[in-house]
Structure formats: structure tokens, C-alpha cells
Amino acid sequence: MTVSLTDYFDAYARDYAYYKSGSWCYEDGCLYRGLIALHEATGERHWFEHLTRLVNGQVDAAGSIAGYTITEYNIDNVLPGRALVYLAQKTGETRYRTAVDHLVRQFQTHPRIGAGPHWHKLRYPHQVWLDGLYMALPFKLEYAGLSGQADLAHQALSEMLTALDLTFDAASGLYRHGYDEERLQAWADPVTGLSPAHWARSIGWLAMAMVDMVETLPAGAGRDDLAGRLAALLSVLAKLRTVDGRWLQVIDQPELAGNYAESSATAMFAYAFLKAARLGIRDAAGRIGAEAVISLTRHALAPDANGRTVLQQICCVAGLGGFDGHYRDGTPGYYLSETLRDDDIKGVAPLMMAHAESEIARRAANQRDDAVA
Known part of the structure; x- marks a missing residue:
């Protein structure tokens, strides 16, 4: 169907109900990432206003975070912290810095393999899952930049490279969803210690984590290593x-x-391809990401029973x-x-992010054309 993605995203954010009734959670953090990407790509104020309205509903003036408890040691709960870093940098409000400083303390005692x-x-002891790498490690890097803690940035890179080594399946060139050290x-x-199949969204979380970290890391051997692994993954995904x-859904079994x-996986990979191309990652074809966005718009965006446009074919969890x-x-x-759920944020937010990258690419192309003209 023909639909304005901008209008769809704006209506989605306007009507969004917190995923877990207002308690701090990664699902809301996904939306925040989408809104940040749209704001950065376009500079349009309404994306920032959606973001601050929703975050302020979970973080009070004193910096307390609704429903968050450090001792749950849930790596998912770290993801929304990226919005706190962004808002702290953009506004200077103390509530965001107080909240993010509290959130980062989880890492001091969060168990490790x-x-x-x-x-x-x-509740998943001795295990590393690919989705957790997206939840935690780009946040560590961004917080390191905010706080000036270079050691935290080195830690994030080391953890990512170690996790990639542990979850890599050489036969396919892909990564497995989970690793159990025991x-x-x-x-x-x-x-x-690896799980038996290749679930597309778990690899999607990983690809987004990798490209976000490559963007943030300083030039050097570590960034080059991660960029090379990302290039190899994108080559397989293509x-x-x-x-x-x-x-x-089961990415490497078309006959299943x-x-x-x-x-959701398609949107995540679209984002990864588009952003990797912008960052100059070897052999990253932005065209593949752009085609995926077009395909989602044509084949997965459709009106529901009430006539509202929704994104379909999203694995809920x-x-x-x-x-x-x-x-x-x-x-x-x-x-x-697993159940499919229309308009689940785990699909909509990556599509926001992919669309934002498409906008950056479009504007860059227009500038080049203007320069030539």
C-alpha cells in the first residue's frame, strides 16, 4: 500500500501506550531509539517532543526511574538509558544525568560469564544472548562519551568482540541466538554451548549493535576489527x-x-545496511537496506480492521x-x-531508524546533485 511513513510514525508515537504500563523497559527504549534517529536525521522538533514527553512520564524531576530495580540484573533495562544520554546532552537537565548515572551502576554488580x-x-544465569549485546553495549559507549570514562568504552568493545567469538557459527557465517557457558x-x-538455530531478529539486534558501536568508537584497531566483522556479516545477509x-524468521532455512x-528483522537489517553504507563499511550496500524498506512498505504495511495502518508480520517475542x-x-x-503481533514496537522502531537513514542518504544525494548542477 502507499503510505507516508512520516505520518505513520507520528501517529504511532502520538498514540503510544507504554509497553509495560509505564515501568522502565527495553520495548519503550526501542521507540526512543527510533525517535532519536528521526530527530537526528530531520531536525524536526516534533520527534524530540514525543521523546521528552514519553521519557518524562518514566523519569521524574528528581531523576527516579519508574519501575526500575538494579538488583533484577536485567540487561534489557539498560537500553532506554541511551535516551537519557541523548536528553542529558541536548537539554542539560539534571534529571536525565541523575537517572543515567543510577542506571549505569547496574554494571558494577551485574553478573558476568x-x-x-x-x-x-x-534469571538466565551464565548465558549471553545476542539481543543483550544491543541492549547494553552501545549504551556503555555513549555513556562513556558523556562521562569521559574511556575505560568503559574499552570494556564495551572487549565484551562485544568476546561475545562475537563465543556465538559465531563458522559453517554459516552467522551468529547463534544464545550461548550457555555452563x-x-x-x-x-x-x-x-550454542543454541541450535539462527533466529533472524537476534541477528538483527546484533547487526544494529555492531553498526551503532562502529559509529561511536574512535578510529583504531578495535573499531577496524568490529567493522570487518560487520562487513562479513552483511555479506552473508545479502x-x-x-x-x-x-x-x-528462521533466516537460513527458506525451505522450512x-x-x-x-x-522486525527486516527493518533491523535495513537499518544496518543503510547506516553501514553511510559509515563507509566495506562492501555495505545501502541499496539493500533501501529495498528492504520499500518491501516492508509494500508488503507489510496495511490497514487493520479499524482502517488504521499497521506493520504486520512481527514476531512478538x-x-x-x-x-x-x-x-x-x-x-x-x-x-x-511464536505469536505474531501487528505494530509491535520491536518492528516499528527499527523501521523508524531505517527510514531515518534513508532520509540522511536522500539528503546527501540531493546535496551532491546540487553541487554538480
Whole structure:
């Protein structure tokens, strides 16, 4: 369908209800990332106004964060902190700096696996999940810039490179969703500790983490290492697209019965390709990201029963291990069993981010054309 993405995003943010009734959570943090990307790309004030309105509903004037407890040791809860860093830099308001300083204290005692990276959550001990790398590590880098703590930036890079080593599957060139250092989980391979399948969105979280970190890291061997690994991943992803330019839920099994083009992963990869191209990452084809955005607009944006435009084919949630009375075994069949949810923020926010990168690319192209003319 033909729809203005700007109008769709504006209406989505205007009507957004906090994902967990106002408690601090990564889902709201995803929206904040989308709004920041749109504000940075366009300079339009209304994206910033949506952001401050929503964050101020969770962070009071004294800097207290609604529903946040350090000792839950939930790595997901760190992601919205990137909005606090952004607002602290843009406004100078003490509430944001107070809140982000409190949030970063979680890292001081958050458990780690022996190799260094943090546990995904206290209730998922000895485990590293790809989504957790996106939740924590770009935030560490951005906070390091805000606070001048260079050691925190070095730590973030080291943890990312270690996690990449632990989760890499050489046979496919992809990364596995989870790693269990103790090999205690039924989903964990007894030799490698890895989960058994390649879930597209987990790799999407990873790709976004990698490209955001490459953008923030200073020039040097560490940045070059991460950029090279990102280039290699994008090269593999380019070969796994569907005919219409999207990516499958179980990304590397196109013949799997019931497999489908999943919108959140597609939006994440679109963002990664577009941003990597802007940053000059080797062999990063911005065209692939642009085509993915177009494909989502054509094939996954549609009116719901009430006539409102929604983004379809979004996997609501997927994980590993016990949850809500059942065991998530990480097999391809498991990933296909999870519920789809229209307009879930985990799909809409990455599409915001990809659209923002498209706008940056479009404006750059117009400037080049004007210079030639």
C-alpha cells in the first residue's frame, strides 16, 4: 500500500501506550531509539517532543526511574538509558544525568560469564544472548562519551568482540541466538554451548549493535576489527534475502515449512545496511537496506480492521529456556511457533531508524546533485 511513513510514525508515537504500563523497559527504549534517529536525521522538533514527553512520564524531576530495580540484573533495562544520554546532552537537565548515572551502576554488580560479558539476566544465569549485546553495549559507549570514562568504552568493545567469538557459527557465517557457558540448558550444545538455530531478529539486534558501536568508537584497531566483522556479516545477509528483499524468521532455512518474512528483522537489517553504507563499511550496500524498506512498505504495511495502518508480520517475542510455563528450545520449529503481533514496537522502531537513514542518504544525494548542477 502507499503510505507516508512520516505520518505513520507520528501517529504511532502520538498514540503510544507504554509497553509495560509505564515501568522502565527495553520495548519503550526501542521507540526512543527510533525517535532519536528521526530527530537526528530531520531536525524536526516534533520527534524530540514525543521523546521528552514519553521519557518524562518514566523519569521524574528528581531523576527516579519508574519501575526500575538494579538488583533484577536485567540487561534489557539498560537500553532506554541511551535516551537519557541523548536528553542529558541536548537539554542539560539534571534529571536525565541523575537517572543515567543510577542506571549505569547496574554494571558494577551485574553478573558476568567467565569470559567477561554480562549475563543476559539474573534469571538466565551464565548465558549471553545476542539481543543483550544491543541492549547494553552501545549504551556503555555513549555513556562513556558523556562521562569521559574511556575505560568503559574499552570494556564495551572487549565484551562485544568476546561475545562475537563465543556465538559465531563458522559453517554459516552467522551468529547463534544464545550461548550457555555452563552447558546447563537443554537448548545448549554440549560442546559449543550454542543454541541450535539462527533466529533472524537476534541477528538483527546484533547487526544494529555492531553498526551503532562502529559509529561511536574512535578510529583504531578495535573499531577496524568490529567493522570487518560487520562487513562479513552483511555479506552473508545479502545472500539470504527473499525475492522481494526481506528476511525470514528462521533466516537460513527458506525451505522450512511455515517459514515467513519477518518484519522486525527486516527493518533491523535495513537499518544496518543503510547506516553501514553511510559509515563507509566495506562492501555495505545501502541499496539493500533501501529495498528492504520499500518491501516492508509494500508488503507489510496495511490497514487493520479499524482502517488504521499497521506493520504486520512481527514476531512478538522469542527467547530461550523456561518462560510462562513452557520451555523454549531454540529449534526452528520453536521460532515458527511464536505469536505474531501487528505494530509491535520491536518492528516499528527499527523501521523508524531505517527510514531515518534513508532520509540522511536522500539528503546527501540531493546535496551532491546540487553541487554538480
